[in-house]
Amino acid sequence: MSLLQVENLSVDFKTDSGIIPAVDSAKIAIKAGQVQGVIGESGSGKSVMALAIAGLLSPAATMRADLFNLDGHDLTRMSPAERQKLISSNISIIFQEPTSSLNPSLTIGYQLDETIRFHGGGTRKQRYDKAQELLSQVGIIDGKRRYKEYPHQLSGGLNQRVMIAMALACEPKLLIADEPTTALDVTVQSQILDLLLKLNEEHNMALMLITHDFSILSETTDKVYVMYGGQIVESGRTYNLLSQPYHPYTKALLDSVPHYGLHYKKGRRLFNLKGSTPSLDHLPVGCYLGPRCPYANKQCVQPPELRSLKGRKVRCHFPLLEEDN
Amino acid sequence: MFATLLKQLSTLVISLLGLTVLTFILSLQSETPVHQFQSDHVVVQYFEYLQFLLNGDWGTSSIHKRSVLKDFLQHFPATIELIVFAMVLAVTAGLGLGILASTRRGGWLDNTLMTSSLVGYSMPIFWWGMLLVLLFSLTLGWTPVAGRIDFAYDIEPYTRFMLIDTLLHHNQYGFAAFLNALHHLILPAVTLSTIPMAIVARMTRSSLLAVLKSEYIRTARSKGISKQRIIWVHALRNALQPILTIGGVQISIIMSGVIITEYIFAWPGIGKWLLEAVSRRDFATIQGGVLALSIIVIAFNLALDFIGIYLNPRLRRPS
Numbered sequence: 001m002s003l004l005q006v007e008n009l010s011v012d013f014k015t016d017s018g019i020i021p022a023v024d025s026a027k028i029a030i031k032a033g034q035v036q037g038v039i040g041e042s043g044s045g046k047s048v049m050a051l052a053i054a055g056l057l058s059p060a061a062t063m064r065a066d067l068f069n070l071d072g073h074d075l076t077r078m079s080p081a082e083r084q085k086l087i088s089s090n091i092s093i094i095f096q097e098p099t100s101s102l103n104p105s106l107t108i109g110y111q112l113d114e115t116i117r118f119h120g121g122g123t124r125k126q127r128y129d130k131a132q133e134l135l136s137q138v139g140i141i142d143g144k145r146r147y148k149e150y151p152h153q154l155s156g157g158l159n160q161r162v163m164i165a166m167a168l169a170c171e172p173k174l175l176i177a178d179e180p181t182t183a184l185d186v187t188v189q190s191q192i193l194d195l196l197l198k199l200n201e202e203h204n205m206a207l208m209l210i211t212h213d214f215s216i217l218s219e220t221t222d223k224v225y226v227m228y229g230g231q232i233v234e235s236g237r238t239y240n241l242l243s244q245p246y247h248p249y250t251k252a253l254l255d256s257v258p259h260y261g262l263h264y265k266k267g268r269r270l271f272n273l274k275g276s277t278p279s280l281d282h283l284p285v286g287c288y289l290g291p292r293c294p295y296a297n298k299q300c301v302q303p304p305e306l307r308s309l310k311g312r313k314v315r316c317h318f319p320l321l322e323e324d325n
Numbered sequence: 326m327f328a329t330l331l332k333q334l335s336t337l338v339i340s341l342l343g344l345t346v347l348t349f350i351l352s353l354q355s356e357t358p359v360h361q362f363q364s365d366h367v368v369v370q371y372f373e374y375l376q377f378l379l380n381g382d383w384g385t386s387s388i389h390k391r392s393v394l395k396d397f398l399q400h401f402p403a404t405i406e407l408i409v410f411a412m413v414l415a416v417t418a419g420l421g422l423g424i425l426a427s428t429r430r431g432g433w434l435d436n437t438l439m440t441s442s443l444v445g446y447s448m449p450i451f452w453w454g455m456l457l458v459l460l461f462s463l464t465l466g467w468t469p470v471a472g473r474i475d476f477a478y479d480i481e482p483y484t485r486f487m488l489i490d491t492l493l494h495h496n497q498y499g500f501a502a503f504l505n506a507l508h509h510l511i512l513p514a515v516t517l518s519t520i521p522m523a524i525v526a527r528m529t530r531s532s533l534l535a536v537l538k539s540e541y542i543r544t545a546r547s548k549g550i551s552k553q554r555i556i557w558v559h560a561l562r563n564a565l566q567p568i569l570t571i572g573g574v575q576i577s578i579i580m581s582g583v584i585i586t587e588y589i590f591a592w593p594g595i596g597k598w599l600l601e602a603v604s605r606r607d608f609a610t611i612q613g614g615v616l617a618l619s620i621i622v623i624a625f626n627l628a629l630d631f632i633g634i635y636l637n638p639r640l641r642r643p644s
Contacts, residue, residue: 054547056543056546056547084549085549087549088547088548088549089549092547093547095540095543095544097540100539100540101540101541101544102541102544103541103544103545103559103562103563104541104563104638105562105563105636105637105638106558106559106562107638114548114550115548118548118549118550150638150639150642152638152639153642166544166548170548170549
């Protein structure tokens with residue numbers, strides 16, 4: 001039984017130049033306590049998909065889904081208010097820029113306290129104790145002092161910890177982390193990732209990690225979705241997918257990552273995928289990767305379906321076999 | 326924070342000095358000298374002039390031979406009453422309409438409000454005031470045409486603030502005099518507040534819309550916080566900064582607007598007093614009045630700066 005099950009999720013943006021499909025029939029399933037990754041370039045629709053799941057799309061966007069089950073409830077049959085209530089108590093989300101994701105005019109304590117009040121509540125004293133407990137859980141040592149401070153007085157790493165504490169205050173079953181470490185220093189990055197994984201284990205809280213960095217996914221996730229042009233082009237168990245990609249795009253992404261240490265090969269040139277990510281209002285005919293794909297041929301003008309292949313899902317007419325890798 | 330306050334105060338002193346230079350030059354143009362200077366040198370005269378000002382000698386009116394400062398203080402309360410009332414009206418209504426428009430962005434209410442605010446913004450105040458008198462006073466008969474209070478009430482000017490003085494005469498007239506004064510205040514205040522109200526409404530709308538797009542509002546939404554709370558607690562506090570800046574400009578618009586408004590409604594305040602002085606080439610009065618009004622504008626802007634610092638923790642508590 002999945003915690004979250006979404007099928008045929010599409011998100012369109014209405015703009016002056018027409019309707020832009022930001023996410024195209026995505027299918028996501030997350031079990032309780034599972035860690036999943038979503039990877040893709042900027043503009044591949046991964047963040048929009050996360051916002052759609054968290055119910056935070058802007059009014060300019062329309063969202064459709066054939067199936068949207070969360071913790072055994074069918075969200076497609078709910079009013080928007082009911083849906084928002086269920087989502088906000090089950091799903092929390094943290095973002096790329098922790099400092100601008102916190103209100104600059106309100107203290108850390110106020111924002112944390114407000115979240116606790118909306119999810120459970122209690123007396124002022126109980127809420128304060130809970131806030132201090134959350135701050136120490138996310139590894140903030142001087143919680144009493146930080147409680148009174150403003151976001152601009154804290155570093156990016158600390159603010160991200162505060163964001164995580166606020167997310168935890170909702171006691172979510174799923175935490176979506178949208179590039180949680182992109183804006184942080186490398187040493188802080190690993191601290192935040194470790195924290196997220198620790199909380200995932202301790203609270204049995206499922207984690208959806210959105211990133212464009214394979215090195216983060218390979219160590220942390222059970223399952224990976226690869227997105228391109230608003231579509232999921234490949235999904236499967238992390239180890240299998242990384243060791244033998246079936247989709248040419250996944251392979252291209254992997255080949256463009258530099259290797260260090262044991263895997264370092266002298267003279268290996270990094271692969272560089274021709275062209276650039278297609279703009280969503282000018283998507284190519286057929287397979288969206290077609291014009292950039294080194295394996296493309298005539299058949300690729302037909303749009304490929306997402307199909308099962310050896311326990312994985314691939315959207316390609318010519319999935320790569322062993323000898324191609 | 327202390328350094329910021331000091332910086333604000335020093336700009337106040339500098340702008341006040343600049344102002345006195347301007348009024349001093351103005352007084353040199355007068356046919357009858359405003360002050361009797363001992364020195365012949367113009368720079369020394371300027372310092373003598375400053376000394377006169379500080380001693381409370383702002384010159385004597387060449388027309389009715391009264392002390393300018395005394396005259397000013399006599400006329401000032403009426404103007405303050407009008408300005409404060411108009412300002413409160415402009416800010417509350419402007420904020421309210423701006424919030425209303427921003428929450429219904431693109432809807433018919435938003436479009437109607439923004440179009441009418443553009444009309445209000447571009448309406449010349451003398452024309453608008455007369456239109457209001459024509460409709461509400463002459464045609465409908467809802468409001469008095471002019472003045473601060475009916476002649477039936479004999480109000481001793483203790484404070485010269487009509488609303489306060491009428492309350493002090495409570496045992497004589499009850500609340501009737503107070504309500505009558507309030508009744509007289511409505512139409513001039515509406516006239517005066519129209520342009521600032523339109524500007525505050527437009528500013529509030531655009532500033533709120535920008536804030537509502539920000540990432541911390543998205544965070545607040547993700548926590549499941551109600552729409553009202555997001556607007557009033559999370560958005561408005563951050564949207565207020567540019568509105569305050571615009572508010573500082575409004576006071577100078579109101580100051581020049583009040584002169585015309587007082588003339589239309591025969592309001593016995595600074596505006597009417599100054600306008601008469603201008604038409605009779607009473608240099609001492611013009612000079613003193615201009616100086617006083619400018620000091621008020623500067624002080625008001627300084628106060629707004631302090632409020633801005635207080636509201637913005639990034640200025641109040643630098644990291």
